[in-house]
Amino acid sequence: MKKILTMLMAAFLVFTMAACTANNDAGKETDGKDSGDKGEEKVLYLNNGQEPTSFDPPIGFDSASWNSLNNLMEGLTRLGKDHQPEAATAEKWDVSEDGKTYTFHIRKDAKWSNGDDVTANDFVFAWKRLLDPATGSAAAFLGYFIEGGEEFNSEKGSAEDVKVKAVDDKTFEVTLTSPQAYFLSVIANPAFFPINEKVAKENPKWFAEADSFVGNGPFNLASWEHDTKFVMKKNDQYWDAKNVKLDRIEWAIVDDTNTEYQMYQAGDLDVSDVPAELSEKLFKEGKVQVEDQAGDYFYRFNVTKEPFQNVNIRKAFALAVDQQKIVDFVTKNKEKAAYGFVSPGFKDPSGKDFREVNGDFNKTNVEEAKALLEKGMKEEGYTELPEVTLTYSTSDVHKKIAEALQQMFKENLGVEVKLANMEWNVFAEEQKALKHQLSRSSFLADYADPINFLENFQTGHSMNRTGWGNPKYDDLIQKAKNESDETKRFELMYEAEKILFEEAPFFTVHFYNQVYLQNEAVTDVVRHPVGYLELKWADKK
Structure with missing residues (x-):
């Protein structure tokens, strides 16, 4: 997952919000009933931070889209309250003896919001579309464990070679390249949601407006005022509608943490991120809730x-960063400084944490940074370093971190770095096109395994976005993906992460957590450490 992003509302972290449309009218509607009184509508008020990129499942693979999309639609499995995959649109499944073929039995009462049956063909259509190179999905790599998936996506095979099929209207079969322990978790990801084939063929832009949107999740898209707000209402066609307690969810689109907090204080939002300047006070008052999140904030x-074609110059910039100062004095939300890419929380077969075993890498070392910069400049024949511009997507927190880095590069390396910001959608497209020189990023794990972090930096990978590649690294990742011996698999991943930091195509800042304020009347909002926001069980007293 990875992912590049800006995290929304409370489940997201302060740092990942982007876009600049702080709308004063984006909160609670004045003509709706208050959502807590008995017998009246239960309405949850959230902030999405920015305009969703897309509600087309394989395209909305970013933090601006996937939390809301995760509640508008549903895959074969869904992550439950215990963060483990459970039956969703599929009521059960069978697995072949070799662990490679899964046969899913779709619920007879699984319906689309327009009343159509959800069929196995809807999954065949959607999964092949995810992998279709013409779709251009950044999430396509997640489907490479399907036999024929990578070949189709890389234009070395055809759609017919992708091993997904409809056995009948309610039976869907998929064959994997090798047994995957995390398969049922991966397919809970929005990228694997079905698409109503009939609707999509009649209107290829079915996802672009509320009037044409057709989903199969707990909620349906009722209205969408672009760049201002969108509203989701309980989907009465959903197979488990009886357990959905909220009547409506209203999402504001406000990209400033202080404005969000003010709206929360005024009762116009039920959840808010924590402004850095108020964090100490709010933590002391015991108002802040903190939960785990697997992912990194990085550059x-x-x-x-130029000048980042030179590995020593890249390492110099990485070692000039003081991650601990950033989390202590800039973000102030009790994050852990990141000195590796795989976040804490993943155990190897010996029971040891991946992060503990592989240790620290790009830890602050100003003297070494200066020496590496001098060495790199000599290697390139520079008497003066080429101009460096650091680009970030619009957000008050991204700006503060960028300014802190700018100061560190000046003080620790004597390098003047220019700052540039742009709106999220433009920023993301230009990062994919390798137009930025040095740019902010975030990654949130799509499934609970270290390989999900490491696979992002394979040569030419859609999530790489650095122009870097290394054949040995690629080989290690491929071997790890196909290794059934867990001890050997982790050894391959440990070695791969070391190469990443030897070559330094990025530097890390902090590991994520989920820090938020929440209305005491709101219960059962599930924030997965790996995965997305669940509102299916949410309630408001």
């Missing part, structure tokens, strides 16, 4: 642009 070097 990508573009190795195709």
